[in-house]
Amino acid sequence: MSDHPVAEENVERIREGHGANCSSIGSVIDTLFATATVGAAVFAAVLAALRTEAVHVAGTPRPARAKDDEAKRPEDA
Amino acid sequence: MIVRYEPWGAWVKLETQAAIVALDRDGVRALGLDGGDAWTGPPAPSAPIEVHMAVTSRCGAGCEGCYIDARPDGVEPPRDVLLRELDALRDAGVFTVAFGGGEPTTRDDLDVLAEEARARGITPVLTTSGLGLSDARLERLRPFAQVNVSYDGDAATYASVRGFDGAGAAERAIERMARAGIRVGVNVVLTRESFPHVAATLAKARSLGACEAQLLRYKPAGRAASLDYLARRLTPAQGAGLGPLLRDLSATLCAEGTFHVRIDCALVCFLSADAAIAADPARLERFGVFGCEAAGALAAFTVDGRVAPCSFARSTGLPATDVLSHAGDPELARWRAGIASPAEPCASCSLRPVCKGGCKVVSAHLDGVHGPDPECPRVLAWRKGAAA
Numbered sequence: 001m002s003d004h005p006v007a008e009e010n011v012e013r014i015r016e017g018h019g020a021n022c023s024s025i026g027s028v029i030d031t032l033f034a035t036a037t038v039g040a041a042v043f044a045a046v047l048a049a050l051r052t053e054a055v056h057v058a059g060t061p062r063p064a065r066a067k068d069d070e071a072k073r074p075e076d077a
Numbered sequence: 078m079i080v081r082y083e084p085w086g087a088w089v090k091l092e093t094q095a096a097i098v099a100l101d102r103d104g105v106r107a108l109g110l111d112g113g114d115a116w117t118g119p120p121a122p123s124a125p126i127e128v129h130m131a132v133t134s135r136c137g138a139g140c141e142g143c144y145i146d147a148r149p150d151g152v153e154p155p156r157d158v159l160l161r162e163l164d165a166l167r168d169a170g171v172f173t174v175a176f177g178g179g180e181p182t183t184r185d186d187l188d189v190l191a192e193e194a195r196a197r198g199i200t201p202v203l204t205t206s207g208l209g210l211s212d213a214r215l216e217r218l219r220p221f222a223q224v225n226v227s228y229d230g231d232a233a234t235y236a237s238v239r240g241f242d243g244a245g246a247a248e249r250a251i252e253r254m255a256r257a258g259i260r261v262g263v264n265v266v267l268t269r270e271s272f273p274h275v276a277a278t279l280a281k282a283r284s285l286g287a288c289e290a291q292l293l294r295y296k297p298a299g300r301a302a303s304l305d306y307l308a309r310r311l312t313p314a315q316g317a318g319l320g321p322l323l324r325d326l327s328a329t330l331c332a333e334g335t336f337h338v339r340i341d342c343a344l345v346c347f348l349s350a351d352a353a354i355a356a357d358p359a360r361l362e363r364f365g366v367f368g369c370e371a372a373g374a375l376a377a378f379t380v381d382g383r384v385a386p387c388s389f390a391r392s393t394g395l396p397a398t399d400v401l402s403h404a405g406d407p408e409l410a411r412w413r414a415g416i417a418s419p420a421e422p423c424a425s426c427s428l429r430p431v432c433k434g435g436c437k438v439v440s441a442h443l444d445g446v447h448g449p450d451p452e453c454p455r456v457l458a459w460r461k462g463a464a465a
Contacts (some may be wrong), residue, residue, distance in 0.1 A: 004107050004271045005102045005107055005335055006108065007104070007107070008153065010100055010103050010107060011098055012085075012086070012099040012100065012101055013362055013364070014096055014097075014099075014291045014363070015097040015098075015365030015367075016095065016364075017095050017096070017098065017337060017339070018173065018176075018200060018222045019127070019202065019223075019290060019291065019338075019340065020203060020204060020221075020222075020224055020289075021175060021204055021264050021291045021293065022129045022130075022131075022178075022204035022388065023129060023144060023204070023328070023388040023389065024293060024294075024296075024341040024342050024343060024387065024388065025127055025341065025370050026291040026293075026341045026342070026367075027342075027364075027365055027366040028337050028339050028365075029159075029327070029339060029340050029362070029366050030323075030327035030330075032354075032361065032364055032366070033323070033327040033328070033329075035244060036243035038430075039364075044407075045094060046091065046094070046096055046098055049093050050078065050089070050100075053091060053092055053093055055080060055108055056078070057079075057080050057081075057082070057110065058080065058082075058170035058198070059168065059170055060184025060288060060421070
């Protein structure tokens with residue numbers, strides 16, 4: 001991590017959820033119509049995760065600890 | 078988190094919550110990373126972030142509008158073939174794989190495939206009809222991050238879309254999965270028959286334990302690529318009414334934050350009729366709404382192991398195991414070029430950066446070309462004006 005954590009202006013877009021359809025790509029739409037408070041909470045939660053999760057770069061070998069983390073499926077929480 | 082460098086920054090898949098995030102270069106640097114060649118080399122098309130993988134073309138449901146014309150005697154690729162395809166997805170940095178078919182739960186090794194996807198850092202999800210969901214098949218769904226059940230409404234509505242009544246089986250599947258602790262959503266196909274019942278359909282799904290509903294446009298592919306398509310597609314009034322409908326659904330079903338509504342890529346063009354949405358396309362972008370991402374953020378692997386721009390499009394000659402070479406495939410490049418340089422009225426549409434011209438499968442079916450979506454309210458108005 002650098003001395004300057006990821007800021008909200010660095011987040012260009014957030015795609016929420018897993019989207020389990022197998023034929024066309026979907027996007028959560030209800031957040032668009034929610035209050036500003038809900039929208040802000042979505043960004044706040046993402047920023048918190050960006051500041052705390054271990055980093056793995058796609059296409060590189062995954063460290064052992066990250067493999068363990070993946071096995072726990074925290075994304076399902 | 079898993080970071081995949083892009084010319085503009087990086088896509089990031091979070092692991093403590095279900096979200097994919099686009100970070101600009103400064104944001105990536107804030108993670109202590111540098112994009113290297115992805116930032117300094119010549120710009121190249123991005124690999125897909127989501128791939129739809131047909132793991133079988135076997136299905137006994139016989140839905141009238143099946144987009145791959147699945148049949149009871151369909152083919153089931155051997156597991157080792159699919160594992161090599163998962164290797165290719167990992168090497169390309171794909172984040173999500175959606176297993177489909179055919180009816181994927183007919184495979185005895187579905188749980189193994191899901192675990193193999195996870196071992197490669199890929200989030201596995203699944204679509205099923207819910208028909209024939211035995212206890213053994215239900216158990217095989219546990220490794221999936223989410224399972225969506227095809228559920229178009231009550232008995233009559235379901236039958237109007239698929240040609241038979243599978244509503245009860247779908248409802249039982251939703252309820253059983255939810256009780257078993259499997260994250261379950263529903264896919265709801267919008268036809269002119271099912272559209273008026275959407276609110277009731279989603280309310281029922283939510284009451285059964287579904288956490289999400291994805292609304293799908295009916296598309297002319299497979300068995301649906303017939304004259305019958307014209308009688309089943311949304312009416313112009315229904316298409317123009319999608320924005321207000323979504324507002325109502327969000328207010329009545331999603332306020333507690335435990336249930337979400339998604340729309341598919343092909344429905345985004347209908348939002349051009351909603352003045353408030355069309356006036357603020359940046360909001361759609363910021364919340365990650367995707368229009369046509371065929372050959373872009375999305376790709377499909379056909380049951381015979383080829384890459385297609387999306388599940389409804391014809392496959393290219395590119396082997397699925399060679400998806401890392403996607404940038405050099407001429408057919409995928411043709412799709413990307415068409416989406417990047419749309420004709421009017423898409424060229425001047427405020428939603429163009431998100432919508433990307435609507436569904437090319439629909440335009441190819443109705444107009445014979447990959448042009449502006451002929452069912453988009455803005456395109457309809459444009460053509461009406463040109464004809465006057």
